Amino acid sequence: MDFQEKLLASHIAFEEEIDLTDPIHQLRIDSLETFEAKGFPTRKDEDWKYTSLNTLIRKDYALFPKAETSIDLQKVKKYFLYEIDTYKVVFIDGVYSPFLSNTTHDGLDVCLMSAALTKSKYRDLINTYFNKIANQGDSLTCLNTSYTREGAYVYIPKETVAEKPIEIIHFSTGEEKSLWLQPRNLIVVDQNAQVQIIERHQSLKEHDVVTNSVTEIYAHQDALLDYYKIQNDLTSASLIDNTYISQDKNSNVKVHTFSLGGKLIRNNLNFYHKGEHCDSTLKGITILEEKQHVDHFTLVDHSQPNCESHQDYKGVFTGKSKGVFNGKIFVDRLAQKTNAFQQNNNILLDDKATVNTKPQLEIFADDVKCSHGCTVGQLDNDALFYLRSRGIPEKEAKALMTYAFANNVLESVEIPILKKRINLLIANKLGVNLGLGL
Amino acid sequence: MAYTEEELKKELETKEYEYGFYTDIDSETFPIGLSEEIVERISAKKNEPKWMTQWRLEAFRAWKKMDEPDWANVHYKKPDFQAISYYSAPLKKDKYESIDEVDPELLATFEKLGISLDEQKKLAGVAVDIVVDSVSVATTFKKTLGEKGIIFCSISEAIQDHPELVKKYIGSVIPVKDNFYAALNSAVFSDGSFCYIPKGVRCPMELSTYFRINQAGTGQFERTLVIADESSYVSYLEGCTAPSRDENQLHAAVVELVALDHSEIKYSTVQNWYPGGKDGVGGVYNFVTKRGICHTHSKISWTQVETGSAVTWKYPSCILKGDHSIGEFYSIALTNNYQQADTGTKMIHLGKNTKSTIISKGISAGKSQNSYRGLVQVHPRAINARNFSQCDSLLMGNDCGAHTFPYIEVRNNSAQIEHEATTSKIGEDQVFYCNQRGIDPEKAIALIVNGFSKEVLNKLPMEFAVEAQKLLEISLEGSVG
Numbered sequence: 001m002d003f004q005e006k007l008l009a010s011h012i013a014f015e016e017e018i019d020l021t022d023p024i025h026q027l028r029i030d031s032l033e034t035f036e037a038k039g040f041p042t043r044k045d046e047d048w049k050y051t052s053l054n055t056l057i058r059k060d061y062a063l064f065p066k067a068e069t070s071i072d073l074q075k076v077k078k079y080f081l082y083e084i085d086t087y088k089v090v091f092i093d094g095v096y097s098p099f100l101s102n103t104t105h106d107g108l109d110v111c112l113m114s115a116a117l118t119k120s121k122y123r124d125l126i127n128t129y130f131n132k133i134a135n136q137g138d139s140l141t142c143l144n145t146s147y148t149r150e151g152a153y154v155y156i157p158k159e160t161v162a163e164k165p166i167e168i169i170h171f172s173t174g175e176e177k178s179l180w181l182q183p184r185n186l187i188v189v190d191q192n193a194q195v196q197i198i199e200r201h202q203s204l205k206e207h208d209v210v211t212n213s214v215t216e217i218y219a220h221q222d223a224l225l226d227y228y229k230i231q232n233d234l235t236s237a238s239l240i241d242n243t244y245i246s247q248d249k250n251s252n253v254k255v256h257t258f259s260l261g262g263k264l265i266r267n268n269l270n271f272y273h274k275g276e277h278c279d280s281t282l283k284g285i286t287i288l289e290e291k292q293h294v295d296h297f298t299l300v301d302h303s304q305p306n307c308e309s310h311q312d313y314k315g316v317f318t319g320k321s322k323g324v325f326n327g328k329i330f331v332d333r334l335a336q337k338t339n340a341f342q343q344n345n346n347i348l349l350d351d352k353a354t355v356n357t358k359p360q361l362e363i364f365a366d367d368v369k370c371s372h373g374c375t376v377g378q379l380d381n382d383a384l385f386y387l388r389s390r391g392i393p394e395k396e397a398k399a400l401m402t403y404a405f406a407n408n409v410l411e412s413v414e415i416p417i418l419k420k421r422i423n424l425l426i427a428n429k430l431g432v433n434l435g436l437g438l
Numbered sequence: 439m440a441y442t443e444e445e446l447k448k449e450l451e452t453k454e455y456e457y458g459f460y461t462d463i464d465s466e467t468f469p470i471g472l473s474e475e476i477v478e479r480i481s482a483k484k485n486e487p488k489w490m491t492q493w494r495l496e497a498f499r500a501w502k503k504m505d506e507p508d509w510a511n512v513h514y515k516k517p518d519f520q521a522i523s524y525y526s527a528p529l530k531k532d533k534y535e536s537i538d539e540v541d542p543e544l545l546a547t548f549e550k551l552g553i554s555l556d557e558q559k560k561l562a563g564v565a566v567d568i569v570v571d572s573v574s575v576a577t578t579f580k581k582t583l584g585e586k587g588i589i590f591c592s593i594s595e596a597i598q599d600h601p602e603l604v605k606k607y608i609g610s611v612i613p614v615k616d617n618f619y620a621a622l623n624s625a626v627f628s629d630g631s632f633c634y635i636p637k638g639v640r641c642p643m644e645l646s647t648y649f650r651i652n653q654a655g656t657g658q659f660e661r662t663l664v665i666a667d668e669s670s671y672v673s674y675l676e677g678c679t680a681p682s683r684d685e686n687q688l689h690a691a692v693v694e695l696v697a698l699d700h701s702e703i704k705y706s707t708v709q710n711w712y713p714g715g716k717d718g719v720g721g722v723y724n725f726v727t728k729r730g731i732c733h734t735h736s737k738i739s740w741t742q743v744e745t746g747s748a749v750t751w752k753y754p755s756c757i758l759k760g761d762h763s764i765g766e767f768y769s770i771a772l773t774n775n776y777q778q779a780d781t782g783t784k785m786i787h788l789g790k791n792t793k794s795t796i797i798s799k800g801i802s803a804g805k806s807q808n809s810y811r812g813l814v815q816v817h818p819r820a821i822n823a824r825n826f827s828q829c830d831s832l833l834m835g836n837d838c839g840a841h842t843f844p845y846i847e848v849r850n851n852s853a854q855i856e857h858e859a860t861t862s863k864i865g866e867d868q869v870f871y872c873n874q875r876g877i878d879p880e881k882a883i884a885l886i887v888n889g890f891s892k893e894v895l896n897k898l899p900m901e902f903a904v905e906a907q908k909l910l911e912i913s914l915e916g917s918v919g
Contacts, residue, residue, distance in 0.1 A: 285498035361842045366863040367834035376848045376855040
């Protein structure tokens with residue numbers, strides 16, 4: 001039985017474990033049908049031209065982890081922003097870990113999807129928001145919807161500023177030899193509210209784990225959201241991240257994606273503008289080695305006038321790594337005065353590394369400013385020579401230049417300690433001490 | 439100003455396609471439909487050798503198994519391939535020995551098109567091959583070129599007179615199974631131009647082919663093969679028009695360029711097929727496959743001005759096979775009313791130190807859709823490949839669309855690739871500036887568009903540049919942004 005059949009067949013077992021009366025159960029069934037009809041995407045699909053899931057889905061995975069595995073806080077402390085106080089929603093092998101988490105219902109909700117789905121006080125919210133902007137024709141999103149059970153649920157009410165950042169962390173322990181996880185997150189930032197969220201997937205030892213995650217984010221009028229995705233997993237872990245963001249009038253959403261590890265990562269990042277004067281920022285740093293593969297697939301749907309979007313993705317590729325960037329900007333005929341910018345710069349450091357990039361503009365309005373630029377190149381030999389002639393060893397000089405290349409994406413990280421952390425990650429990745437005082 | 443805009447818009451809408459006349463020439467047209475029998479009949483009509491007939495049949499069999507591509511960003515009613523006549527030729531006695539023998543009606547047609555064969559012969563110094571419907575009717579300057587060893591004739595003549603060259607190169611750049619339309623063309627092409635420049639010869643004049651669809655209910659399938667032998671140079675021009683009709687006529691051409699070591703081919707096109715009426719009725723479907731292969735130190739340069747056709751599907755490409763070879767692509771694609779264009783280029787870097795440049799200017803007006811679709815591919819062994827691409831789009835009005843789909847695939851770390859694209863409209867202040875200096879809006883637009891397209895227009899040979907500039911102005915009148 002191949003894995004796709006297993007997913008279809010196991011749904012009955014899944015139904016036995018969940019509350020069939022919750023408001024979304026019919027959606028699960030419908031979504032499973034869509035997934036059954038469409039199957040996993042293949043390279044024949046234009047959107048998956050450069051990324052093949054074959055090596056992943058040829059294997060077999062456990063869908064239901066064993067009840068609970070506890071892990072020692074000391075062991076995993078380094079994955080948290082332990083220096084500052086944060087809200088935490090932590091999952092171990094897909095199961096909520098109350099011991100490591102720090103949730104709240106005080107003024108704002110930082111809790112669990114399972115609670116939101118089953119408790120009646122959340123019913124209206126679930127009916128309003130759940131699966132409303134997620135692409136209902138996308139087979140992987142449907143697969144996630146059909147197995148929706150757990151994930152993070154965040155609700156920031158009107159005029160509220162979340163004082164602490166929220167960390168959403170998924171650990172996989174390797175207790176199961178291979179594991180397929182499908183977390184589902186819902187984040188609602190109501191009018192004039194503000195929040196910062198950090199999402200991380202981490203496996204604790206080498207084993208096959210694939211995460212097919214869906215996150216829906218609603219930013220209402222004047223809301224401010226800062227979202228950081230840290231993807232620095234072990235080389236046996238794969239991630240398919242589907243994020244859908246709906247923005248109302250005057251809202252400002254920034255998503256930073258740091259792809260520094262993992263086997264295969266696919267980021268589907270979708271922005272939909274529902275009101276005027278929205279501001280969207282999509283930034284990313286990708287540093288890959290060996291046979292890693294990262295695919296950034298972004299969509300900014302400018303359907304309203306006077307909105308702005310800024311995209312800036314930098315990639316550094318060594319070894320046999322493969323980078324893909326597919327950025328689509330869509331400007332509707334109504335969306336006059338749109339400013340949309342997109343930039344994708346790549347450095348190839350080894351001759352086996354590959355970059356495939358496809359920046360795409362589809363524009364139907366005339367009074368707009370849209371541009372995209374992309375480059376593929378190497379480090380400047382003259383600059384390298386300059387540094388070396390001043391006594392900086394080649395390795396450090398290269399690292400310094402690579403660091404400088406990626407640096408302006410870091411500029412806009414607004415949590416200082418996180419910025420420091422990522423600096424350190426990048427320095428480690430480049431194998432040097434950049435003297436950043438860390 | 440609003441009033442003027444209105445007025446201009448009206449004028450634009452009523453602007454007639456000036457090449458939309460039909461000439462009543464006696465011609466022989468095959469019954470509609472496509473089958474192995476028809477393919478064999480075309481081949482027999484042309485008195486082709488057996489290998490050619492076999493080649494066509496192979497293409498036809500491949501074509502039958504293929505599906506029409508639908509990935510392009512264009513929407514149209516799929517042509518019914520069984521409702522087209524695949525062969526139509528002006529009825530003629532035998533080969534024309536000189537211009538005087540050509541049907542006077544036909545000559546009058548060319549007068550109307552602004553190509554006076556006689557005049558051209560004497561003054562312009564351009565050798566012309568003219569293809570009406572599917573058949574080459576006249577080739578000028580044959581003798582002068584012959585002295586230099588240059589072969590410039592219709593491809594059916596070439597099949598008769600120089601079979602060894604045709605056999606060696608036809609289908610070598612675009613294999614018969616390359617794509618749906620190329621396979622169709624390979625099966626049924628009835629004529630086209632053939633050009634061979636011998637070693638070390640610099641072609642003393644521009645070579646030019648003029649294509650005209652005349653008959654109703656036919657498709658035009660011409661095939662062009664240009665071979666530049668070592669260290670030679672040729673500049674080749676191509677122009678096309680068709681009568682205005684309510685039906686959609688199909689044009690599926692194949693152009694193959696072979697640039698051997700140290701040679702250079704410059705290929706320029708001004709495409710002005712009938713674009714359809716202002717409400718989108720009729721017009722030519724232009725599905726063209728153009729590709730060139732560059733050997734060591736050679737260069738191929740494509741320049742195109744696309745103003746006609748209801749639907750355009752065209753990607754002139756360069757395979758940079760030899761080391762130090764260069765590929766260039768300069769394009770202006772202008773769409774108005776309900777026209778749709780999906781055009782661009784492919785630059786395949788295989789050799790070392792290969793370079794390519796892509797400059798694409800898209801102008802959309804009316805309710806048209808204009809897409810740039812391009813591929814830059816650097817293979818692992820293509821050390822020091824260099825590419826620069828720039829695609830700019832200009833939008834006029836709020837009912838049109840501009841799209842870019844650039845694909846960049848790099849598998850070598852010494853490659854340097856740059857790509858940039860912008861989309862904008864004609865600035866009100868630019869128009870105002872011109873108005874202030876006494877230039878009316880219409881002229882101002884023409885001026886601005888000309889400036890926008892300058893980089894590409896400059897690449898065209900002199901005679902064409904003037905024509906292209908005029909064409910842009912005509913196609914754009916009134917589309918004040």
